[in-house]
Amino acid sequence: MNTIRCLLLAAAVALAASPALAQSVKIKQGMLNVPALSPLYLLPDEAKKQGIEIEMVMFQRFADARTALASGDIQITAFGPQDISLGLGAGAKSMVGVAGVGSGNDCLIVRKGEDIKNWKEVADKRIGIGAGSISWLKFAASVQENGLQYNKLKIVNIVGGGSNYLKALQGKEIDLAVVWHPFCAQAIVDGFGAYPTLDHNRSKTVGGLISVLAVNRPFMEKNPDVVQKLVNAYIGVLEIARKDTARWAKIYAEKAGLPENVAAESIRTTRLDPVMPLESIKRISKFLSDNGVITRDVSGEIAQSYTYDFLAKATGKSPEQLGLKQ
Structure with missing residues (x-):
């Protein structure tokens, strides 16, 4: 009888630990109808494969997505390469850049x-x-x-x-x-x-960078494994879009309610790339303060709001290869 009980207990423990039966994580992703960001419409499907359920929250402006990420209303979003600097200039330290998006747009x-x-x-x-x-x-x-x-x-x-x-x-x-x-x-x-x-x-100061993928810092610190899975899924999404630009254009056309020829022209010169050029981002930060867009220079501290840990693991490349000194 004791043997049966032990077997049943072992089975229960195994089932509880099974990834297939483990409770999935639920997060909110900020999204905007921007051509270069439209591959991110595929992120919920890719993340689901890794046990993450994503609810998409639409925004009209990068500024609104920035506010939502800083407050923790959403856990992940893509916005302009200037947005973390703008937030930091206003005292918001709760956003962390984890990957680039590309150039063009x-x-x-x-x-x-x-x-x-x-x-x-x-x-x-x-x-x-x-x-x-x-x-x-x-x-x-x-x-x-x-x-x-x-x-x-x-x-x-x-x-x-x-x-x-x-x-x-x-x-x-x-x-x-x-x-x-x-x-x-x-x-x-x-x-x-x-x-x-x-x-x-x-521009030598700014470069062609379109956007960065960012996460909420408290969420990242509490759930680094989830953020890693999200970045892994993100790299997969970029690869899908790069290999099938017709699908990318169709996704954007459907989501934005545009003719496919307009969508195709919108993405024609965009180059998707997860590289995060930190030196360019520092120059952007300095430019913003020099021109009065933000009240103080955050270029000396902006590096603390970016991490290459997740991107390096997802791609197998070094931080230097991923833009640390670019």
């Missing part, structure tokens, strides 16, 4: 038949911007790098979404829109816009 657009071939020509143009966006950051940094004074440019502040930039461009209120996809793609496909020769993604 931000774009400049002029009216079809027009062009801006070099930075000197910018001085005579009316420029539509949205201060604080990563596209604006790349543009403002490029302006300084090329010997122009930003405060002497003909800046037109555009309020609201990217469609307002296109209306201003069509209405000849501006000559250049400093914007992002899918809005550039819409202008191209609809036949009234063109990409200028000028490219602000080549």
Whole structure:
């Protein structure tokens, strides 16, 4: 009888320890309808394979996703490479960058038949911007790098979404829109816009970085194994999208409610890559403080808000290979 009891007890312990029967972890993922981030719509399916249930929470702006992550309302999200610096400047230390997303996505657009071939020509143009966006950051940094004074440019502040930039461009209120996809793609496909020769993604200060994947610090410290599984799943998601760009475009088209040709143009120049260039992020932080976007310089402490531990384990690469000194 004792033998039977021992066998039953052993079986119960084995069942309780079984990964297949273990209770899954439930988290919330912040999400935005941005072309470069659309592969992240696949993250819940990939994470589910590792026992993680994800509830997706949609946001209209990176700033809103940043606030939710900092407060712990969500546990993971992707947002601009400037967002952790902005949060840190305001005293929020609860966000940690764990992976990069890639380059591209931000774009400049002029009216079809027009062009801006070099930075000197910018001085005579009316420029539509949205201060604080990563596209604006790349543009403002490029302006300084090329010997122009930003405060002497003909800046037109555009309020609201990217469609307002296109209306201003069509209405000849501006000559250049400093914007992002899918809005550039819409202008191209609809036949009234063109990409200028000028490219602000080549900024030496900012680089072409689109976004970073970040987690809530208290959640990470309490659940490092879960964060590792999430980063593993994330690397798998990037690989899926890189290998099948048609699927990537279709996902974005469906989620954003856009024609597939607009979605395809939106992702055409985006390069997905998990590398996190820390030196570029430090330069972004310094630029933000130097230009009054944040009240103090956080470039000397920003490294504490990024970790390569999870990404290194997920990829088998060293922190140096993953952007520690880039």
